Amino acid sequence: MSRENNQKVAIADALHAGAIRVLRMVRAEDAASGIGPAQLSALSVLVFMGEKSVGELAALEQVRGPTMTRIVDGLVEKGLVRRVAMPKDRRTVRVAPTPQGRRLLLAGRMRRVRALARRLDGLSTADLKSLQYAAALIARL
Amino acid sequence: MSRENNQKVAIADALHAGAIRVLRMVRAEDAASGIGPAQLSALSVLVFMGEKSVGELAALEQVRGPTMTRIVDGLVEKGLVRRVAMPKDRRTVRVAPTPQGRRLLLAGRMRRVRALARRLDGLSTADLKSLQYAAALIARL
DNA sequence: GCCTATTAGTTAGCATAGCTATATAATATT
DNA sequence: AATATTATATAGCTATGCTAACTAATAGGC
Numbered sequence: 001m002s003r004e005n006n007q008k009v010a011i012a013d014a015l016h017a018g019a020i021r022v023l024r025m026v027r028a029e030d031a032a033s034g035i036g037p038a039q040l041s042a043l044s045v046l047v048f049m050g051e052k053s054v055g056e057l058a059a060l061e062q063v064r065g066p067t068m069t070r071i072v073d074g075l076v077e078k079g080l081v082r083r084v085a086m087p088k089d090r091r092t093v094r095v096a097p098t099p100q101g102r103r104l105l106l107a108g109r110m111r112r113v114r115a116l117a118r119r120l121d122g123l124s125t126a127d128l129k130s131l132q133y134a135a136a137l138i139a140r141l
Numbered sequence: 142m143s144r145e146n147n148q149k150v151a152i153a154d155a156l157h158a159g160a161i162r163v164l165r166m167v168r169a170e171d172a173a174s175g176i177g178p179a180q181l182s183a184l185s186v187l188v189f190m191g192e193k194s195v196g197e198l199a200a201l202e203q204v205r206g207p208t209m210t211r212i213v214d215g216l217v218e219k220g221l222v223r224r225v226a227m228p229k230d231r232r233t234v235r236v237a238p239t240p241q242g243r244r245l246l247l248a249g250r251m252r253r254v255r256a257l258a259r260r261l262d263g264l265s266t267a268d269l270k271s272l273q274y275a276a277a278l279i280a281r282l
Numbered sequence: 283g284c285c286t287a288t289t290a291g292t293t294a295g296c297a298t299a300g301c302t303a304t305a306t307a308a309t310a311t312t
Numbered sequence: 313a314a315t316a317t318t319a320t321a322t323a324g325c326t327a328t329g330c331t332a333a334c335t336a337a338t339a340g341g342c
Contacts, residue, residue, distance in 0.1 A: 005258070011269055012258035014276035015163060021279055022160035027203055036300080036327055055290060062168055067329055069292055074327075091290040091337045117146070117153035119282045127278055128152055134275030135155035137268055138162055141260045177298050177329080196319060208300055210321055215298075232308045232319040 015138075025119060026112040033108040035078065038063075038071050040108060043080055043097060047105045051084070051096035080104060156279075166260060167253040174249040176219065179204075181249060183212050184221055184238060188246045192225070192237035221245060 033040060038061070045060050046052060052060070058068035072095055075081040080101030084094045097105070120128065174181060179202070186201050187193060193201070199209035213236050216222040221242030225235045238246070261269065 008258045008261045008269065009254060011273050011276070012261060013254045014280070015272055016167065016254055016257055018276040018279035019160040019163035021282070022156060023164065024203070025282070026157065038328055053290080054292095062165070063328085064330065065291065066293080066331085070328075073292095089290085089338070093291070113150060113153045113157055116157055117149045120149045120153060123278070128149065130271065131156055131275050131278060132152045134272050135152070135159040137264070137272060138159035139155070141162070141166070179299055194319080195321090204299085205301065206320065207302085207322080211299075214321095230309070230319080234320070 022116065026115050029111040029115050030108060032111060033104060035074070035080070035104070038067075039074050039078075039080075040105070042068070042071050043075060043101055043105045044109070046081060046095060046097045047102050051094050053086075053092045053094050055092070057095060075101065163257065167256050170252040170256050171249060173252060174245060176215070176221070176245070179208075179212050180215050180219075180221075181246070183209070184216060184242055184246045185250070187222060187236060187238045188243050192235050194227075194233045194235050196233070198236060216242065 030037065030040060035043075042057055042061055045057060049060075054068050054072060055065060057072070058065050061068065061071075063071075072081065072083070075095075076083060079098055081095050081097050084096055086092045086094055120131070123131075171178065171181060176184075183198055183202055186198060190201075195209050195213060196206060198213070199206050202209065202212075204212075213222065213224070216236075217224060220239055222236050222238050225237055227233045227235055261272070264272075
């Protein structure tokens with residue numbers, strides 16, 4: 001293990017702790033959405049990346065097929081997504097958010113982001129810039 | 142909404158997305174630990190913050206009492222924590238990690254952190270410093 | 283054109299993890 | 313002493329994870 005490698009591990013450790021901390025700060029807001037975390041996360045993928053097959057969703061969410069089937073079941077029951085048959089390959093089912101699904105997700109995300117924004121209040125402009133730059137770096141990892 | 146406030150919201154948004162991204166990058170490593178995420182997270186609190194009562198743990202983990210009772214049950218069954226009676230107030234039960242619990246948690250954390258460190262490979266020294274600084278800021282939010 | 287293999291999704295059944303309501307035991311209050 | 317409060321546990325519901333096994337559709341080999 002080189003010195004540079006230890007340095008990277010130390011930074012990864014701090015980053016990991018920071019990510020946990022950030023998501024803990026916003027987690028409480030999700031209760032207001034009325035749906036569970038797995039459904040919320042899958043819906044988020046659909047809203048921000050567009051419609052996906054059940055298998056693609058499962059891969060993106062890092063769960064197995066049957067788990068995603070049931071998450072989608074729950075979302076369909078609540079009218080937040082719909083299943084769309086694919087004529088090309090009739091084995092696959094694409095899942096698309098409904099307007100209600102989109103609204104629910106965006107409202108929930110706004111609550112989370114605002115809760116986090118309030119925590120940034122005491123920071124200087126330079127520190128805000130630092131956070132912005134770091135976030136941009138992470139987006140490209 | 143002032144311009145500065147919008148700025149903060151935009152940074153909070155990027156930070157939120159970054160936190161989700163970081164935890165997604167490491168999540169797959171947890172399968173190797175053999176225990177579920179709630180048990181792993183509670184054990185992490187006990188290892189890094191020291192022994193806690195069931196109620197304190199529930200508050201820290203943002204879950205209700207009965208949920209934490211069962212998480213602790215699972216950890217006790219696996220020999221990763223033990224319940225310690227408190228003579229001062231015999232209603233409360235303190236929960237302490239066992240040596241095996243400590244080992245399991247530290248090994249799991251190392252897997253996560255190393256997986257993340259590998260993703261930092263292409264970054265310049267300056268960018269690594271930026272991440273380190275940002276992580277330190279988040280730790281103080 | 284058929285037979286088999288592969289692929290996509292679902293169904294069934296189990297463990298874990300969240301909740302509320304309620305019970306039990308210990309402590310605090312009047 | 314009687315009552316209220318507090319800490320945890322129990323019971324029973326829903327949601328979310330898994331593997332194994334099933335169904336339906338497509339792809340490949342002959």
